[in-house]
Amino acid sequence: MISLFRKIRQKLLQQNRVTRYLAYAVGEILVMVKGILVALQIKAGMKSRNLKSRENI
Incomplete structure (x- = not known):
């Protein structure tokens, strides 16, 4: 489960989707x-x- 969250986070940061990353973090x-x-x-x-x-x- 942790690896899934890590993959999502890395993917969002690589695509420069800061707003989606912030929504994910919240x-x-x-x-x-x-x-x-x-x-x-x-x-x-x-x-x-x-x-x-x-x-x-």
Whole structure:
């Protein structure tokens, strides 16, 4: 997956398509942020589940 992104980035830069490259870069950043937010949400859910299980003991 990383190699795919690298190929797209290199191709856009070689063709001097700066605006498309910037749009691609913003899209990639948004995907990364979304992944981090999902990971944080999963972590919070696991923590909540652990606290509930400790209360039941």
